[in-house]
Amino acid sequence: MVYITRKEIFSAAHKLVRHDWSDEKNKEVFGKCSNENWHGHNYTVYITVKGEVNPETGFVINLTEVSEVLHRKVIAKVDHKNLNLDVDFMQGILPSTENFAIAIWNELEESIKLLGGVLHCIKVQETEKNYVEYFGTLTQNP
Amino acid sequence: MVYITRKEIFSAAHKLVRHDWSDEKNKEVFGKCSNENWHGHNYTVYITVKGEVNPETGFVINLTEVSEVLHRKVIAKVDHKNLNLDVDFMQGILPSTENFAIAIWNELEESIKLLGGVLHCIKVQETEKNYVEYFGTLTQNP
């Protein structure tokens, strides 16, 4: 079993706010992230796929195909967009880094399986100081 | 003459759009950056001050004081904010990286002089791939 990872960077706006909460509660829980007029980040996403090495190609999976799927199903939808307003797979989801990583996992798991790989981890880095990792719900992970 | 630099990171939303232009023209000139619902970045700002070394302290300038000014006059106003809507010193200014660097220079030049230093460069990095440097209008720079 070998693990292979592809990294991509994109830029998006978001805010963390619940409209069923008062401004005070939003401020208390979400702090600066609840700024009414949005803020944004250069997000880095790491997609890790695991599998046996194909003896013919030396590849676990063809990274060019992983990259194509990642761009089509995620990057094209989020880059230079607003995570709260513009992204189909984030509708109705509070765009915390945790929820965003899970949503990217859900968006990609089947496509990676179709390419012959097993999705192992989605890592989303929001700032230089913070990142989140999600390994799915399967018991064999991490 | 020695040059000393302080780096800080913050996160903000913005968009590049002119309301006196058609959507097509905005799209043609500003591309993805004109997305109606905003996008954002982790911006890195580098402030470089030049001066003689004070023989008593070994310092060109006290970086703690530079950092305090930078936070009070810039970071506190832009971090987790919207550059088009929330920032006093960006009112009426199209928030390109170029204009943003110049505006930060104008915001800081006097304060650095009051601390006994000479502002040499404001560098603003918007993404991992793009950055802008501004050295003021004085003829001795860069």
Add this chain to the structure above:
Amino acid sequence: MVYITRKEIFSAAHKLVRHDWSDEKNKEVFGKCSNENWHGHNYTVYITVKGEVNPETGFVINLTEVSEVLHRKVIAKVDHKNLNLDVDFMQGILPSTENFAIAIWNELEESIKLLGGVLHCIKVQETEKNYVEYFGTLTQNP
């Protein structure tokens, strides 16, 4: 289960030396790290907490609270200090990166539990080339 990580940087002095050993033995085992007059590093510490995502907030844990604990119980005690002489939770402990990571784990495990999270990993990077990871003694962690 989602894993969330916070990174902080601080600067400290230390040396690796056993006073019950000869200078030769110290030199042989600890090499340059045994320099009598100390040396130092910019240490980077990564704290990883795991947990279920709270559906109300989208958070595993509030990172602002993690950061507050990390600063109060670790950073404030080690930043611009001497790990051998100045730090209460390192008394009597040889400040190798391994021992330092374990000591930080012990310092933080209970506080993270009080915040509703489970400490998963303390990673300490001492130089650009070397780092250590400690996952505690629980059997469920790799």
Add this chain to the structure above:
Amino acid sequence: MVYITRKEIFSAAHKLVRHDWSDEKNKEVFGKCSNENWHGHNYTVYITVKGEVNPETGFVINLTEVSEVLHRKVIAKVDHKNLNLDVDFMQGILPSTENFAIAIWNELEESIKLLGGVLHCIKVQETEKNYVEYFGTLTQNP
């Protein structure tokens, strides 16, 4: 159990091509990596060793000895070399990042055991965007 990692960088040429395949097939599977006249990378290799902390030294393993083995058995053979032509432990192996990581593991596993450690992971980063991790075939990993 503590995990300690050493990182090294080296530069090498390689190409991905199977001479039992047509040029078209090579192009289709390996893309730009099949360029007849080679290309190359600054490779980064991370070696992670796990073990108990020795109470006498505070070390899982002496990193100076790990570094010596890594240089003698890997870096000296691959730095400023051609992975397809010049490297004994890559003979007959297609130099994909996956195969390269496994070959480095095989080259180092015994030597690390002789130093009193257990090899946990070989990570090879080929470009800023791609890396591979191999944890051996033992059931307890990762």
Add this chain to the structure above:
Amino acid sequence: MVYITRKEIFSAAHKLVRHDWSDEKNKEVFGKCSNENWHGHNYTVYITVKGEVNPETGFVINLTEVSEVLHRKVIAKVDHKNLNLDVDFMQGILPSTENFAIAIWNELEESIKLLGGVLHCIKVQETEKNYVEYFGTLTQNP
């Protein structure tokens, strides 16, 4: 006057060898870089353009156009190629980092002028430890 920089990464093979020199002389002058079977690097190129800010757009130059020129005239010719054998603008040039930076400058200077900018600097980073900067032959630079 504002300076704007775009960064790109590519991977290439090369070697430093003069066929009018003995192997010993090549080894003495070029060291490991003269390895007969090539080696390679992940090169990073930074292109810096200077100019006045266009008050209509807030841009010194449209970076999308800079990026298009850089890809068409440089990256497409060197990425996953051999600098000694495959690159038209490097024919007859010893591919040291210095010569490579100058050749990239010559390849781009006119195109940048056509876009309305002035090329200020080509920086080429060959390894994490080494880089070269070229500012052209004009007297007003650096």
Add this chain to the structure above:
Amino acid sequence: MVYITRKEIFSAAHKLVRHDWSDEKNKEVFGKCSNENWHGHNYTVYITVKGEVNPETGFVINLTEVSEVLHRKVIAKVDHKNLNLDVDFMQGILPSTENFAIAIWNELEESIKLLGGVLHCIKVQETEKNYVEYFGTLTQNP
């Protein structure tokens, strides 16, 4: 004229304190850097040399020789040492980053000239957030 830079990293302890000042004054001016029991950093030093490209070699200067001089005259004296106590060329000098950069310049200028190059800049990075650049006293340098 081409500029070529070599980067090296080392680890050292230091403190900023004047014994002719009270503890209060030291604390006020030097803050955390005056901690009695030292602190330390992973310092990064960048040495930039300028010159014409030698048409025979494609080099401004042989970086292997620059590296040898840098290690012999600087790194060997400061790595895993105490800048206040252990370093001959820092005797009697307050080890601020500014003074340290100037001292490294003075240590290297003649040696670089003997190698046929002209020293252009010494840059010393003390933390991820702070660095200093010194270009000597010659009038032709910015």
